[in-house]
Amino acid sequence: MKFTKIRAPAFDLEKTLESGQVFHWQKVGDGFVGVIGDLPVYVEQRGNVLTVRDGEAVRSPRRPLPGIVARYFALDHPLAEICDSFPKDPVMNAARDFCHGLRIIPQPKWECLATFICSSMKQVAHIRQISMALGKRFGEQRRIDDHLVYTFASPPRLAQASEKELRDCKLGYRTKNLRKTARLVSSGHADLEAWSALSDAELRKQLCALPGVGPKMANCVLLFAYERLGEFSETYFGEHGGYAQQYLFHHARMADAAIGRLRSIAPTSERNERS
């Protein structure tokens, strides 16, 4: 067992993995297993130190593991500066406090786009199931210790999948959108990598033209896959609006869950509130 240690200040692994940006990591013991691109990885956190261990990759040219992990978890983002730039209102303050150490993972573009097409009108638990099902059926199997993990399904693989196979992954009405978009990407008609060179506005326009992608999902992909961290909501949220947005959503989801738990304990209080 060969473990590598990586210093990771101002980082919270669990919050980062469970805040609704990526959906394929599984809790195992004190850590998580998943894939970073093609590479199967186990990662666990103790204080400011990550302990990581990789399995065998097949496609990726091997780079040193610490660099891969540090980049994946965005350890190079200046988090203190980012949080400092958030507006100072009560809601934002609470979110910033709650989400301490949450970093926005720079995701592989296709993985991010496809996942968000699958995510419309789905809750996090659902998206996780879909993501797992797609990986298991259409991804490539990798092994880390005694755990099986799966790479994200490639555009050509999804493009050639039958509608029934996709529906079996609980995709529902998203099936056609995912398949159509997979075909556009697979054929080169939509070149996600080349789009990196586009301006924010132009990139958004291209994304919105894809089946199943509207303004909301386009923003998510802009933020998570193209690292346009401050592109939207900049007027109020400042330079790092994307980060602010993510913190607010995660905090709100967790707060809702907490209210739910309270209600089940004390059913007479807290009736009928929604904003």
Added chain:
DNA sequence: CTCCAGGGATGAT
């Protein structure tokens, strides 16, 4: 603008 499209999780009864 309205309406609808999976289905699992979650809460209410």
Added chain:
DNA sequence: ATCATCCATGGA
């Protein structure tokens, strides 16, 4: 146990 409601939405 069963029933209703919800869901980081997009397209018709």
